[in-house]
Each structure stands twice: as C-alpha cells, then as structure tokens.
Amino acid sequence: MSKQYLLAEQTITKEDLDDLIAWLKTNPWLTQGPLVREFEQRWAEWLGVRHATFVNSGSSANLLMYYALLLSRLPRNNKIVVPAVSWATTIAPVIQLGYEPLMCDADWKTFGLDMDALEGLLKLHGPALVAIVHTLGVPNDMESLRRLQDRYEFVLLEDACAATGSRYDGRRVGTLGLASTFSFFYGHHLSTIEGGMVCTDDERLHRILLHIRSHGWPKDLSPNKEAELARERHLLEFNRPFTFYYPGFNVRSTDLNARIGLAQLQRADAVVARRVDNHRVYQERMRAGGLHCQENERAVISSISFCALAHSTDHRDRIATALRANGIETRPLGGGNMSRQPFWADRYGTVVFPVADRIHNTAFQLPNHPLLSVEDIHFICDTVLRVEA
Secondary structure, eight states: OOOOBOSSOOOSOHHHHHHHHHHHTTOOOOSSSHHHHHHHHHHHHHHTOSEEEEESOHHHHHHHHHHHHHHHTOSSSSEEEEESSSOHHHHHHHHHTTOEEEEEOBOTTTSSBOHHHHHHHHHHHOOSEEEEEOGGGOOOOHHHHHHHHHHHOOEEEEEOTTOTTOEETTEETTSSSSEEEEEOOTTSSSOOSSOEEEEESOHHHHHHHHHHHBTTOSTTSOHHHHHHHHHHHTOOGGGGGGOOSSOOOBOBOOHHHHHHHHHHHTTHHHHHHHHHHHHHHHHHHHHHTTOEEOOOTTEEOOOSEEEEEOSSHHHHHHHHHHHHHTTBOOOOSTTSSGGGSHHHHHHHOOOOOHHHHHHHHHEEEEEOOTTOOHHHHHHHHHHHHTSOO
16 A cells, blocks of 8 residues: 555654553543643743643633633623634634634635725724634734724734644744644644643632633632632632633543643644644645745744645645545635635625635645655655646
8 A cells, every 4th residue: 555645644642542541540640630731831841931720622722712701801892803714613702602703814825814805894893802813823014903903902812723733933833823723633732632721810810710611610720719709799608619600611621632642742942843844845845836826025934834835726636636536635825715714694695805715716735744755745746746737
C-alpha cells in the first residue's frame, strides 16, 4: 500500500498512553479535579494569560465565551460581527443565545475579517462585539483591527481553536482580545482526545465561566468568593454547594483528559516549531507555482493545515483527484462562505461575499502536522502544481 498523507494524524503518542495507563493503575480521581486545575494553570502560563477554563471541546469553549459575555452585561448591545469564513460552532452559539449576528466578508490575504467590510458594519450597526477566527492558524490583520477598535470601541473575541502557537508581532494569538478559545480535538496542534479552553485576563468573566461550565453552581470558585456570594444571598449553610447562580451547562472535562493535556503541553513548543517550518515550505512552493495562499508578514504561522486557492472550481476538482490518487487527503476550507450553509441561509438568507465565495468555490487544504518531513511536503506540492489550471 502506498504512503497515506492525512490532514490530521494522532498527536497522542505511545508514551502518552503508557503514562496514562500507569496513572490509571493508581486508582486516581477521574472526573474534573486537581489535574484539570493544574492543566488550566500551566496552559495559562504557556499562553500568557491570567485565567484558563478547561471544557470538553473547542465548540463548548465558544459557547461559554459568548454566554459569559451575555451574562456579564458588559456589551452595550447584543450585536456581534462574525466571520463569513469560519466554522459552524463559531457562529451557531451566537444564534442559539439570541445575539444579532452580522456576517463579514473575508480578507484576501489572511482569510480573516476584511477591514473595509468590517468598518462598514461598525458604522452602520454599531455592534458591541467582534468575533475573529485566526483561520487555520493565520492571524488576522491585527494592526488594522486595533485601529478600528480604538475608533468604534467594540469588544474583541478570538476563536483561536486552529491557531495554537501562532504569533502576531511576537504575541501569541489568544492574548489579543478580551477572551479567546482553543480546541484540543484529535489531530489539532495538541490533543486531549476531546477538549477546549476559554482564556481571559478578566477576573469577573473568568468567575462566570467557572459557574456556567458546571451547572451554574459555585463549586469551582475560591472559598472566599463562594462565601462572599453566600453571604450576599443569605443562604442556608447546608444548601450552599448546591446553589445555582446562573442557568449553566455541564461541559466539564475530566482529569483523564487533563493528564493527556499535561503530557502534550510538554511538547507544545516543538510541535508548534515544526508546523511553522512546514507552513513556510508550503508558502514558498505554492507562491512560486502561482497559487494564492494565506499570508501575514507580521505573523509566525502555526497552521493546523495549509490552504491554497485553485484557479477555478474545475481546477480544484482536478487537484483533489490528483491528491487522492496519490494518497493525500484534502478538503474544503471549513464551510466556505458560511452564509451558504443551511443553518444560516434559512434564517437570514445567503449573502454574496466576493472573497468568501472565492474561498468557498476554490479553496483546498493540505496536510500539515509534525509527522510530515520536508520531502513529504515537496511531494504534496509537486502533486498539486503538476495539475494545469
């Protein structure tokens, strides 16, 4: 059988599993407990934020981030800009929680938000919130975004689920807004089997996240803060642990997942460095071959996979055929223009977005993970570039 080049490879190693088995034999606490708290602390230190809240998926992380903002009453209104090129669970919680979503076209260079289109929405609608996705690990045009933020005073939220380790002007993505989310799904930069993280420097937002992650009760708060809330509400002492301050969810993760996460975190810098190097090889080859791909000259790009645009839909179909014939997995970029997706179009109608539509019709992804060699990437690029437009 010929070699297979998958978009995602298992990041959990035999050593991780051996460690997990040995730990399980000690009859440890398995549900959310001390290892969850340790993983949160170490992740926050690695990323460079004050607080991290571990949950059962990146999708749940997005849900909690939006919900915590709603409960905080921080935004001046419920209008939020969402990217046309994103993922279903970047946008779905906005609809589920009753926000008013405003979809924005993509930028030609980064595939993040287009700044001219964003400013048009800001002028017309005055949204309090702007959500960005660092698409496949490529940071948005943060300098322009900050200028708009200074002018229009919106709260910035980052979906960095596919961007672990990417940097803009030296700062890791996930530290650039009020709150950010990450995913530890199978095949992502780091994996806890399933898992996600919500990150913030805001103390009040963090406390709300601890409540709503687990039913709305206060068990994850510090003893002092829980006692303060109990006094404010004049609670019966015996009832305090089972008091529900918010209508919450149960999206906790477990110490088992956290144990894997702690092992993965030890390799985070090496994993990121390899993905960065692989991405640079792809960029050089694809640009030289005349295909358009994402870029941000002020960024270090730790991509989850590499994305390029074919010259036409037919060209993409022929590239995909060639890739599959050579054992190379490929796929579209997320949902393309998300306004074309039924869950959006049925409510708000399809919107013509020139760049998002081009991505929808011609984008394809290529594998990028630490198990690929430079020779592997050149083989993949050769396969793509041999297909005539």
